[in-house]
Amino acid sequence: EAGVAQSPRYKIIEKRQSVAFWCNPISGHATLYWYQQILGQGPKLLIQFQNNGVVDDSQLPKDRFSAERLKGVDSTLKIQPAKLEDSAVYLCASSLGTGGAIADTQYFGPGTRLTVL
């Protein structure tokens, strides 16, 4: 079974530029998550989708970050404009979404390492 796919794996941009990340979840997984992981810290949830609806985006900096999950499958996360503090690994995860949050195991993609200069 194919895992969570993400692209690109690495991205280097100048501050104030824009960037987009793509995620393809495990087939059949209804729930999709985007996390930000700053070096030396654990991942922090940015946004959670259930099918194509947003469940939680309380920690998404909405003035510069946006995400969509059209058709309830693939998702894109965009940053516009980027700041130096956005340098991090952006992780996408997916889960079946049927067991409730407690027993709904999340499976992660390889991540996109973003460097903002």
Next chain:
Amino acid sequence: SQELEQSPQSLIVQEGKNLTINCTSSKTLYGLYWYKQKYGEGLIFLMMLQKGGEEKSHEKITAKLDEKKQQSSLHITASQPSHAGIYLCGAVMIYNQGGKLIFGQGTELSVKP
């Protein structure tokens, strides 16, 4: 302050030695996940614990959730270089928006051959 604290933050052990990583919460843990991460890569799911007193093992890795469900430990027996990486615990916390997985800061493990 962190809702979930891991200790130690880093660990260097000689190959063949046993080690333990702890994950402590000030709140009741409804579900506790352990993941492993290689530097710069994604998280690999290891185990999930839900019931107080529960213990699970996979190969040489054992995880336990204490009876009060506020602490979990990950124990590696006879460590090997392949065990090196960052170990992260994640706890399901209940908020207004529903359940959310909150991670500790991670424990970096190095195994010396």
